[in-house]
Amino acid sequence: MATQAAEERKAEDVLLLDLRGLTLVADYFLIASASTGRQIKAIAEHLEETLSKAGLRLLHREGWESQRWVLLDFGGLVCHIFNRAEREFYGLERLWGDAKRVVPDGETPEVKRE
Template sequence: MNLEEIARLAADAAEEKKAQRVTILDIRGLSVIADYFVICHGNSATQVQAIATGIKEKMEEAGIPIKGVEGFREARWVLLDLGDVVVHVFHKDERDFYDLERLWGDAQQVRVQ
């Protein structure tokens, strides 16, 4: 599975948990930390945790190693490190505040199916 397919799989898993505004950013050439960001949000702490758990389970089923998970307990900004794909699951308020899409405005958006 290539990196874009991994990003799409994470986006699909987020959508299955009713994540809002699921976005994939292609940041290749813009950053050394990753090639793709998947960004989404939930409207409550419980939903943020459900989205993160759903993505984690989908990755494990596909045999994709998760290198780390940060922020799960607080459920304000959960980061799932899949290596060259980084998934950001925000609580709505934090997503609006940090606005990663604006911060990474030079990145190309990948169409989410």
């Protein structure tokens, strides 16, 4: 559901990482790219709306003003929406290279609802 929601707003290179057993920070990271700050904001707003309707509660939001990297923390799922340069610079895929990549099937894996 999260990957599909991001793609509905034209997010690029959408990736869902399974972090269970690697960290206590979150069970999953969704990582996506966008071309402009406006697109980053549109993706983030759509994720908030879609995941809230699915019963996940937004615990924290960061980067809203800069719109270079917006982070949405839903507890078990943390969504990172980057512009291309920031995504390359921070390299979360490399940092969490041991994480399993979840193949999107239209459903968000079971995430603890806070």
